[in-house]
Amino acid sequence: MTSETSRESSRVGITLETYILEGMMGHPAATGAFTSLLNQVALAAKLITSKVRRAGLANVLGYTGQTNVQGEEVQKLDEVANETLIQALGRRGHCAAIASEEMEEVVLLHKDPRARYVMVFDPLDGSSNIDVNISIGTIFGILRRHDHSGPATERDFLLPGKELLAAGYILYGSSTMVVLTTGAQSGVHGFTYDPTVGEFFLSHENIRIPDKGKTYSINEGNYPLWTEPVRRWNAWIKEDDKTTGRPYGQRYVGSLVADAHRTLLKGGIFAYPADTKSHDGKLRLLYEANPFAFVFEAAGGKATTGTDRILDIVPTRLHQRTPLVLGSPRDVDIFEEFMRGR
Numbered sequence: 001m002t003s004e005t006s007r008e009s010s011r012v013g014i015t016l017e018t019y020i021l022e023g024m025m026g027h028p029a030a031t032g033a034f035t036s037l038l039n040q041v042a043l044a045a046k047l048i049t050s051k052v053r054r055a056g057l058a059n060v061l062g063y064t065g066q067t068n069v070q071g072e073e074v075q076k077l078d079e080v081a082n083e084t085l086i087q088a089l090g091r092r093g094h095c096a097a098i099a100s101e102e103m104e105e106v107v108l109l110h111k112d113p114r115a116r117y118v119m120v121f122d123p124l125d126g127s128s129n130i131d132v133n134i135s136i137g138t139i140f141g142i143l144r145r146h147d148h149s150g151p152a153t154e155r156d157f158l159l160p161g162k163e164l165l166a167a168g169y170i171l172y173g174s175s176t177m178v179v180l181t182t183g184a185q186s187g188v189h190g191f192t193y194d195p196t197v198g199e200f201f202l203s204h205e206n207i208r209i210p211d212k213g214k215t216y217s218i219n220e221g222n223y224p225l226w227t228e229p230v231r232r233w234n235a236w237i238k239e240d241d242k243t244t245g246r247p248y249g250q251r252y253v254g255s256l257v258a259d260a261h262r263t264l265l266k267g268g269i270f271a272y273p274a275d276t277k278s279h280d281g282k283l284r285l286l287y288e289a290n291p292f293a294f295v296f297e298a299a300g301g302k303a304t305t306g307t308d309r310i311l312d313i314v315p316t317r318l319h320q321r322t323p324l325v326l327g328s329p330r331d332v333d334i335f336e337e338f339m340r341g342r
C-alpha cells in the first residue's frame with residue numbers, strides 16, 4: 001500500500017463534528033435531529049472538560065452549600081455536569097426527555113412530538129475520585145421513542161439496551177476523550193480533545209478489543225461478600241499457569257469509565273458482580289451498564305451479568321442496578337463458566 005492510499009483510507013485526524021456529519025450523509029433519509037443531538041453531546045463534553053480541568057483552581061470542588069473565596073456558593077462538579085448536559089440537550093428540541101443518575105425522576109425537555117429521542121446519562125461517574133484528581137467520566141446513551149405522539153414518560157426509558165441508537169462515554173483523563181458508537185456496523189471510535197483549538201480529533205479509529213487480555217479489574221476488598229463462584233474465578237485468575245497467561249495483573253481505579261476504557265483498549269476483564277450485600281450489584285443498568293455493553297459489543301467484546309447478556313435485560317425501574325462483567329470475549333466466557341459451576 002502506498003502512503004497516499006493508506007492516508008486516504010484512514011480518517012484519523014478528522015474532527016468529531018465532521019465524523020458526525022459524515023454519518024448523517026450516509027443516511028439520505030436522516031432529518032438531522034440525531035446528528036444535532038450528537039453534536040450537543042460533543043458541545044457538553046467541551047463545556048464539562050473546561051469545568052473538570054479547572055476543578056481544583058476554580059474552587060468548583062467541594063460540597064453544595066460551601067462558599068468559595070469570592071463568597072459564592074459552590075456547586076458540586078457532578079451537579080455542574082448534570083446542568084450542562086440538560087442545557088445542551090434542551091437547546092435544539094430533538095431530545096424529549098432525559099434520565100440522569102443525578103435525578104430521581106425523568107426530566108421532560110420538549111413536549112413537541114417531533115422530539116423523537118430520549119437520553120440517559122451519568123453526568124460525572126466515579127465522583128469519589130474527583131477530590132483526589134483521578135480520572136472520571138460521563139456516560140451516555142440515546143434511545144428512540146416508540147410512540148412520540150404525547151409527552152415522554154418513564155416508559156420511553158424502560159427499554160432493553162439492545163435498542164440503543166448510540167452510546168459512549170467521555171473520559172476526563174490525562175487528556176479528554178470521547179468514545180462513541182452507533183453500533184457494530186459503524187464501529188467504535190475514540191476522539192481526543194485538543195484544548196488549544198477546542199476540537200475533538202479522531203485518534204482511535206475502529207477500536208477492537210483484544211480477544212483475551214492480561215488484567216482483571218475488580219474491587220478485591222469485597223472478597224468476603226462475594227459468592228463462591230466469584231471467589232473460585234478470582235483464585236483461578238491468580239494461579240500461576242504460563243500456558244493460559246496466568247496470573248493476570250490486577251488494575252482497579254474505582255472509576256468505571258477509567259476501568260472500562262483501559263479494558264476496552266488493552267483487553268481483559270472488568271467485573272462488579274452481585275454479592276451478599278448488593279444482591280443486584282452496584283452499578284446502574286440504564287446509564288452505566290447499557291452504554292458500556294453497547295460499546296463493548298460493538299468493539300467485539302462481551303457484557304454480561306455473569307450469566308445473562310446485559311443488552312437483553314428489560315428494565316423495570318429507572319435507577320435499577322445490575323451486576324456487570326465487561327471485557328474480552330474469552331475472558332468473559334471463562335467468568336461465565338465459573339458462574340455456571342466450573
Ligand code: FDP
Pocket residue numbers: 125126127128129219254255256257259282283288
Ligand atoms: P463512584 O461510587 O465513585 O461514583 O458508579 C459508581 C462507581 O463510582 C463507579 O464509577 C465505580 O466503578 C464503582 O462505583 C466503584 O465502586 P467501589 O468503590 O465499590 O469499588
